[in-house]
Amino acid sequence: MNTQVEATVTPDDPLQMDAMVDTLIDDVGTDVPPVIETQNLTKVYTMGDTEIHALRGVSVTIQSGEMVALVGPSGSGKSTLMAILGALDKPTSGSYKLDGVEIGRMSQDRLSDIRNYRIGFVFQKFNLLARTDAQTNVALPLVYAGVAARERAARARQALEVVSLGDRLHHHPNELSGGQQQRVAIARALINNPSIILADEPTGNLDSKTGEEIMRLFKQLHEDQGITLIIVTHSPEVAQQAKRVITMRDGEVVDEYINP
Ligand code: ADP
Ligand code: MG
Numbered sequence: 258m259n260t261q262v263e264a265t266v267t268p269d270d271p272l273q274m275d276a277m278v279d280t281l282i283d284d285v286g287t288d289v290p291p292v293i294e295t296q297n298l299t300k301v302y303t304m305g306d307t308e309i310h311a312l313r314g315v316s317v318t319i320q321s322g323e324m325v326a327l328v329g330p331s332g333s334g335k336s337t338l339m340a341i342l343g344a345l346d347k348p349t350s351g352s353y354k355l356d357g358v359e360i361g362r363m364s365q366d367r368l369s370d371i372r373n374y375r376i377g378f379v380f381q382k383f384n385l386l387a388r389t390d391a392q393t394n395v396a397l398p399l400v401y402a403g404v405a406a407r408e409r410a411a412r413a414r415q416a417l418e419v420v421s422l423g424d425r426l427h428h429h430p431n432e433l434s435g436g437q438q439q440r441v442a443i444a445r446a447l448i449n450n451p452s453i454i455l456a457d458e459p460t461g462n463l464d465s466k467t468g469e470e471i472m473r474l475f476k477q478l479h480e481d482q483g484i485t486l487i488i489v490t491h492s493p494e495v496a497q498q499a500k501r502v503i504t505m506r507d508g509e510v511v512d513e514y515i516n517p
Pocket of ligand 1 (some may be wrong): 333
């Protein structure tokens with residue numbers, strides 16, 4: 258907070274008091290921490306005698322409502338970073354603050370709440386359960402959240418409608434196209450109304466036309482619901498649609514630019 262508000266001053270003039278309250282409110286408004294802020298994250302995987310330095314000091318800041326593309330060659334550490342941002346994995350060292358709160362200091366319960374409610378994940382390999390239909394796949398996170406069966410079904414149907422699959426509720430993954438399967442996965446990621454979506458090469462297994470459809474859907478979610486979106490991609494077309502592009506190489510951020 259830059260402006261010091263002196264709590265000891267209590268003006269008699271109501272107008273002056275109003276002005277003071279406004280200043281306070283303004284301060285609160287400008288003092289919102291970045292949704293994601295990492296400093297010097299490292300990740301070392303130990304395999305037998307060898308150490309793999311997957312992240313070598315990554316510092317990124319992402320504001321609420323941003324759409325960011327994360328690009329870079331295979332093996333550069335993108336998925337490792339995403340797993341840490343999603344609280345699925347822990348860094349070896351460094352700081353990661355989510356909404357200004359250090360993740361490393363959070364309890365297990367708080368972390369699982371974050372994974373369940375705050376962040377939605379979408380992966381390249383849709384990760385759907387093969388033996389259950391679209392609606393049941395989408396409802397799965399609600400089972401962990403303890404939501405009753407009837408409400409689960411209703412909310413899953415709604416989420417599938419958002420991704421234009423209201424007519425495919427009872428199809429199994431193998432009865433759906435790749436693009437449809439990814440849309441089911443997106444509906445599942447959305448089911449608890451997360452404010453952040455982390456998508457790791459979500460169009461990587463799709464043909465370019467279907468990939469474009471999925472990107473349109475992501476953009477729509479980002480624009481309509483103000484969801485903060487981080488997308489890992491190899492596709493320049495996909496990266497171009499993000500406001501900001503972060504490039505990684507060998508475990509480091511080597512470039513960062515804003516799309517025109
Ligand atoms: P990207 O997603 O950019 O392709 P990754 O984050 O998956 O890169 O991998 C970064 C580096 O870490 C690679 O060298 C990879 O082989 C290694 N790596 C990733 N996950 C593991 C793991 N679980 N155990 C050991 N090494 C890993
Ligand atoms: Mg990867």
